[in-house]
Amino acid sequence: MRCFVWVFGMGMAGSLLLGDVFRLESRSESPKLIELYTSEGCSSCPPAEKWLSGFLKDPGLWTHRVPVAFHVDYWDRLGWKDKYASRENTLRQYRLRDEGAVKSVYTLGFLVNGQEWRGWFQGSSIDEVRSKVADGELIVEISDGELVAMYTGIGDSVLLNVAILGLEMRSKVLKGENRGRLLNHNFVALEHRELPFLEGRAELVIPPVDTEIASRFGLAAWVVSQGQPRPKVVVGNWLPIEALARK
Numbered sequence: 001m002r003c004f005v006w007v008f009g010m011g012m013a014g015s016l017l018l019g020d021v022f023r024l025e026s027r028s029e030s031p032k033l034i035e036l037y038t039s040e041g042c043s044s045c046p047p048a049e050k051w052l053s054g055f056l057k058d059p060g061l062w063t064h065r066v067p068v069a070f071h072v073d074y075w076d077r078l079g080w081k082d083k084y085a086s087r088e089n090t091l092r093q094y095r096l097r098d099e100g101a102v103k104s105v106y107t108l109g110f111l112v113n114g115q116e117w118r119g120w121f122q123g124s125s126i127d128e129v130r131s132k133v134a135d136g137e138l139i140v141e142i143s144d145g146e147l148v149a150m151y152t153g154i155g156d157s158v159l160l161n162v163a164i165l166g167l168e169m170r171s172k173v174l175k176g177e178n179r180g181r182l183l184n185h186n187f188v189a190l191e192h193r194e195l196p197f198l199e200g201r202a203e204l205v206i207p208p209v210d211t212e213i214a215s216r217f218g219l220a221a222w223v224v225s226q227g228q229p230r231p232k233v234v235v236g237n238w239l240p241i242e243a244l245a246r247k
Contacts, residue, residue: 022142022243024124024221024235027063030134030176030236032126033222033234034067034117037093037109040082041075043177048108048120056167065126065186066220066236068163072107080176084166084188092192095111096214101229114229123229135232140221142243147204149221157226160202166214187218197223211246217241 034054038045052069055061071085074094091107102109102116110117114130119128136153140162151159169185191207209217219239222231 007102024237026138026233026235028134029131031064031066032112034065035111036069037107038069038071039075039085039107040178040183041078041080041086041176042107046183062236065236067096068189068220069187070189078176080173096195096229098228099227110145110156113177114231138223138233138235140235145206147206149202151200151223153224158197159194159224161222162193162230163220164191164209165218166190168215211241211244
């Protein structure tokens with residue numbers, strides 16, 4: 001089976017080719033990493049998710065903005081278990097607080113480039129957050145169910161974050177604050193892994209993903225230093241379903 005190759009260079013959005021490798025390559029100006037911490041049990045979260053879904057029609061999706069929605073599990077206690085939530089996502093949010101990225105743990109909560117962003121509540125544009133020059137180059141390749149990332153930047157204890165994103169998903173909520181609502185979800189982190197680079201290289205077996213759960217998939221990857229949530233470089237793009245196939 002052949003899968004798609006997306007190649008991102010330093011210029012335009014890239015080109016779509018056919019081959020046996022999925023490839024992402026960083027640009028000189030890194031796109032903004034937009035993290036939303038959300039839950040199906042939180043009544044104030046659907047408007048934020050609708051806003052995030054608006055990036056589906058944004059021409060700057062992937063090249064200028066990479067959205068990721070982390071569903072947390074601390075709202076599950078109200079009687080509705082969010083099937084996209086995980087304890088790991090909750091612990092990530094607490095860790096970000098401990099690292100000084102956010103002042104407290106709450107939903108709905110936004111981070112842009114690793115720092116708390118309150119602009120959504122004030123109606124501010126995401127473009128008011130300055131983009132940054134990529135700190136090093138990142139190449140991510142997927143072939144035969146394995147991901148290999150290569151990073152040329154400088155720094156000790158450098159970590160790779162990889163998130164497989166689900167898009168165009170719907171969920172009927174039967175209990176809790178959103179009882180009776182049909183929720184639409186996009187850019188949901190179905191799987192998220194953080195792993196170290198060894199001599200500029202990181203490898204990961206792609207986690208099993210239910211390919212029936214979403215209409216489309218995406219991949220987001222970014223590099224941070226240990227204990228420093230600001231990303232050094234960010235990449236993202238649509239992920240062909242063939243790239244999720246197991247050996």
